[in-house]
Amino acid sequence: MESDYVTTPFGRRPMTLAMLLKQRRGEAIAAETTRSKWKLFRSVCEARAGLDVSDRALTVLDALLSFYPEDELSSEKGLVVFPSNAQLSLRARGMAAATLRRHLAVLIEAGLISRKDSPNGKRYARRGRGGGIDEAYGFSLAPLLARAGEIEVMAARIAADRQMLRAMKERLTIYRRDTAKLISAAVEEAVAGDCERVSSMFHSILDRIPRAATIETLTPVLEDLETLRTDIVNLLELHAKMQMASTSESRIERHIQNSHTESLSESEPRLETGAGQAGRDPQPGTKPHDDGPKAQTRGREGSRLAVWPRVCELKSFPLATVLQACPDIMDYGPGGKVDSWRDLMTAAIVVRSMLAVSPSAYEAASRVMGPESAATVMACILQRGECINSAGGYLRDLTRRAERSEFALGPMLIALLRAKSPAVSRAGT
Template sequence: MESGSVTTPFGRRAMTLGMLASQQIAETIEPGTTRNKWKLFRAICEARPALGVTDRALNVLDALLTFYPDNELSEDRGLIVFPSNAQLSIRAKGMTAATLRRHLAGLVEAGLIVRKDSANGKRYARRDRAGAVSEAFGFSLAPLLARAAEIEALAAQAVADRELMRITRERLTICRRDVAKLISAALDEGAAGDWEKITCIFREIVARLPRAPGLEHLTSVLDDMSLLREEIVNQLEMLTKVKKIDAKESQIERHIQNSNPESISDLEPAIETKQGAKLAARIGQQSVPLDDQVISATPEGARGGELRAGRCKRPLGEDGELKSFPLGLVLQACPQISDYGPAGHVGNWRELMSAAVVVRSMLGVSPSAYQDACSAMGPENAATVMACILERGGHINSAGGYLRDLTRRTEAGEFAIGPMLMSLVRANSSIRRQVG
């Protein structure tokens, strides 16, 4: 392109100030500047969002570059290519003429190519007697060479931003997982603290993430999530230190109290549920298959760690016992609880109690309410009640309040699980008949 020349488009296409600016940029190529066309095209692909071109437009630019005879773009060899629409369509993988024109216009508007139209709008080249091209009309690739340094800088920035985005996403994912599992562990272990409030804060932070978050959103959420994780870890570390101190003191007390070698409790210690024994300690004692055999922990007042089969000794009615029902009957009455088992199913009482802990957290029942229910009913019956509450979730406004009321009624001898289970069995049977 001659210095100071201006080329206007052929036909009804209007001249714009953007085209004029692109032509002026194309004239600012430093002498001796060269670039490998394919490396430059790769940089354009990396910087595509910043340049404002579509992926289809880049396909057209790729086809145009194939018509340039050399791999090195150089002003000395000329920078104008003049393919026909038919040949350009073939190299653009069969793109239609109308689509070609639209994407060529997009490349011109983005300032990546410049039109140099002939008098009749045709693309061709004039050659001298030696066969060298003396003048050509078509598309000039001069803007690519003139903007090469800018394009490469944009590409490097795009790669750096993409890598920073990837690292930030990974850190946020790990931090989010850590917070969720630490809260779950604290709730399962019954650790002291306002874990419901912490859970609400965690959900609020997660809710701030839009569907397609940018780097600023990810960085802001990561900062808040990191602070929350640090707070949770500090709180749990303090609880752990307190437990270690209490454990040392209890070891000294047991050493003094159990100095009598004839003590039965030294051989088979009983579980004192009224003193806040953890559910996990009860879960670890039982693994019963799907049958009518149910083994419960030592009833209150029993000595020597005796085990009772088929029932859990708790105050109720005249006989003072709260009966445990067969696991098969519980699963028939409450089929939904199976979805929350360790592997998506419940095959024994231990798995039922594990599923009940998950459901308890999901329904918003506090650890203290569930622990009180285990103390009053026994862990098997408490898990059965949680399965019933899950099954009747649509009719219960406050699962925690409902469980506390059942616990109070159990301690007063006014609650029996049997009617609740049989009602659910009948309800599920009628539903299956309607569906069938």
Template sequence: MDSAYVTTPFGRRPMTLGMLANQHQAETSVAGVTRNKWKLFRSVCEARTTLGVTDRALTVLDALLSFYPKDELSSGAGLVVFPSNNQLSLRARGMTPSTLRRHLAMLIEAGLILRKDSPNGKRYARRDREGEIDQAYGFSLAPLLAKAEQIEATAAHVAHERYLLRVSKERLTVCRRDVAKLITTALNENLPGDWETLQTRFDTIVGQIPRVANANRLDAILVAMNDLRNAVVNQLETHVNAQDMRANESQNERHIQDSHPESHFELERNSENISEVGNDERGGRSLAGAPHQASFTQLPAQAGTTELTPPVKSLALGQVLQACPQIAAYGPRGMIRSWTDLVSATSLVRTMLGISPSAGNDACNAMGQQNLAIVVACLLEKAETINSPGGYLRDLTKRAQQGKFSVGPMLMALLRAPAINGERVGMSQRVS
């Protein structure tokens, strides 16, 4: 066996089997291996915890590498550096000699460098006639190059573990934020559910998060937090779905009432001419031939004009308010002073009566904006006797599209109602 690689320390420092093993590995493993010294040093920094070295020891290793003349570590170029203690201390950021010796010993124990002592313990190099280094005594970087592959694999593993830890922290942070805000929302909205128990469960999980943890520990906590998040979301979705079901049931109920009218006012839609609802019982004469039967002029469906012209000259705003006094309460400040106020008020009343936006838009296109406002005001007056204002309005819209409907008789029926029975009788009264 070749024993040229074996070197013992100077002075009273003992020789150990570990030092012998490191020398053997360094001598037999560096053949043909090359590495960029600074890239390899970054890998050492990445894996320093696994290698068992401190940041101060890495400062010393950085200083030793700076004395190596080339960027590429290679066995052919010689791997021994021989700085004096003074120069090494300067490049180690002014480290004191005693601290320097302690961290050099740590690097040797970690198997990253080796001592190659001279006969007198000094660090120097012998050169040949051509000026090339023939023999050097100092610190050998051969162990660092021999462990390059192992160090790089360890550094990659540490970087991957750090990545997993960062991902786990991010996911746990997002999940923790979601649960906290969802529970707070439920408590603030007074939603039904055992939210206090969920809050206690959340506080318990948060209390288990350690100040310093690895990815496996955080993943276990993340599983518990995800389960809690799913429970919170499920309760909230149940509440939202229940609200949607109630809304759908309400909408379906209006459609059913529209298809099967039950009130006298709904049944009036089956008559051939709705203008007959204003029939004067005392004289048995229909208002269909009254002067107010004239068809109303269609107006654009857009709102926003400052003052709107009445749809029929013979119908004043005062007549509409006299026939439909309840609409005034929905005007600005409880008053209606213009056609614009009437249109604005009836827009609110349409929603209150359950008239869908599509039904309102169709009616507006068919009979005009002011005419629609008058019709809605009339529907409000007779709201107690109407099961489905939306369905009734759609029927009026179809008649208006066919030219068979005018708002005049409907309004006149309400105006004449007090003179008939001493109280308002509605548009739902049948022609006798």
């Protein structure tokens, strides 16, 4: 632990209340707190925007950490490093002395390090007879260790927001492509409606896309694009059904026969699938062959009309269902709770680090399954932690199965719900 007395700055630098509060916060380290200094530094880099530090300041922090002899920062050991300006400049990629002092001040202002000045302002350590350090003067890393939990949560939230923003940009690209091509299809098919007005609405929505997109600015744009796309699909489906009905009525009239008036072939249109069956009348008393909604009908002179495909969305599971099946994940959300998908993805990144799942494995799962599904899988892995030897290997295996369309979230969630509720288990048997 760091000493409890207050250190004032050397020379003409004044002592302020803010400096006193930062020193006290740096001393407030829970007992037995340890962190890998390089993993913690990676979290600081991830949370750079939230900590308001520059990349050059992080270069200086990297150099300071390299002077700490142990791999783990520990509250039970000394956390003061005491490099000279010349040594620190060399490890900071040859940074000039004036620039070095400026970025050290940025790190102190951000509450990541603090000064512990000696009586003469020099940085050094006094060793005892056993060779250990009795007293050291320089820069203390205690504030960094004290804020480790806060920094990790901030980094996880920023990483989750970045993944969500990337997924939203991908959806935006798909919606733009779909909507533009659907409008072109409506114009070519001469669909009843004001296509010019729809095209104008589409371009007005695109004009609202900002250059520097954020989750908050993209969300309403995506909602409007999805609504417009759905409206055009419904309009095209209605147009296709009306043409099918018109074609079917003309074919029914051609197929009516004087005998066998109760035959199904006289009351139902026949759906032909082969070119050789075009124009062939159904046999009396036989049921016409129906190939389902994907069949194609032939009008007069062999013209063909394809039925518009149905738009099917993948089955999704509500957030409440995921939390009911995997309640342990809520302890790792911001403030110990999960109120949204963003909170769930933030908690999943914290759990990923805790279970030693590599970032590459989680990014691959997010790319294949989607950010929400990958976060749900991490929640399931946490819930079944005692049954899984290697969380990272298990996640990679599920990702490979998902690429082959051999994995679904439903059975995994249902199994967890049955394990928690005997009533659900009896209902499913």
